[in-house]
Amino acid sequence: MIKITNLHKQYGELEVLKGIDLDVPKGEVLSVIGSSGSGKSTLLYCINGLEPIQKGQIIVDDIDVHASDTNLNSVRQNMGMVFQQWNSFPHLTVLENVALAPKIVSKLSKKEALEVAEKQLLHVGLGDKLTQYPSALSGGQQQRLAIARALAMEPKCMLFDEATSALDPELVGEVLDTIRLLADEGMTMICVTHEMGFAREVSDRVAFFHEGKIEEINQPEELFGSAKSKYLQKFLSKVKT
């Protein structure tokens, strides 16, 4: 589904990703952990084509994302992305937030787009908020709105960039439940996260990033239970798991 080979990414002089090789098969949930600045979020931006890369290759669903003849807009339609700052569109109602892209990107009729939007909003438990504006929603609800908005494009995979880091602690649970739901439905996902409990429970594999490289990648019980890398051991001793 997502195949990354020898990915290098620099911001000016600063090398953020130093040769990433990663293969995420269809249906896998991969969590990415690591301290701030280790390149986790940058990886997602590169996969989505929001950031250019300097070297290597990213293939998503048989399409080379960074090839010059690739239409990024159509690549992104197959990839849902959810950000740390939930980025709901404040000038549109909850329903319009979700229906917009199906209408103008997937070219559904207005009626079909609204149906798709309503279905996805019910899916994430926002069925009673359709006509509200995002400002009336809590952070957790806005993040679920962002998830519904991405799902409405019927993506083949989802990228989560620290989807719960900006939320109040009591709101984290509802968002994680929604992501868990997607995992159960077999969605291919890469979740950059600081929620170790979540990573451990939901993921098929967990990757630990350290200074722009994948330091260790393994099934969660192995990675959390018997970490080999000393950086990972140090990292795990600092965060609660």
Add this chain to the structure above:
Amino acid sequence: MDYNFHWRPVFKSLPDLLESALLTLEVAILSMILGILFGLALSLIRIKMTGPLKWFAVSWIELARNTPALLQLFFFGFGLGAFGIHFSPFLIVLLGLTFNNSGYLAENFRGGFNSIPDTQIRASLSLGMNNFQTYTRIIIPQVLRVVYHPMTNQMVWAVLMSSLGMLVGFRELSGETQFFASKTYRIFEYFAATAIIYYVIVKIILGLSRLMASRLFKY
């Protein structure tokens, strides 16, 4: 006091005055519509581009904001006349006001664009929207809200500025007033009446703007 007020001539020419007030409104509205379009373009050029186009935009904005509106009108009236380019009085005022509006609105828009976080663009692109859709559907609607009240101000300013038209021979409200005042020597009476007409026009604009805002911005 040895001045006797005579209001009758004013009442008699009131229909003419009101007709010229419509001309004032017409030129102000047209210059606003053009000003919004040019202002939007200038601000985007200033934000996004480099090279000669950017310097063209910056020069326009700087001149429009930092020189008297009257001189800007004179440029389109007499300045271009020196090069053999002659416009009608209406066009001189329209071009002058559009030039001025565009410069001021461009800076308002620039502030508006800067106030929308980049993450809105990323979110929009990540849904597969292209740049054009991102701007027309997500960014510009939000910017319009931010600049709505400054835009209303500019509209009021355009109405008031159009009175400079009388100095380039344009018979808008002030030009018409001047014409009658000098014909009848009832200078105070005419300009007092005209001041009231301007005041009412501005109040109507502000009222309409408030009404429109409550319809447009539900969030």
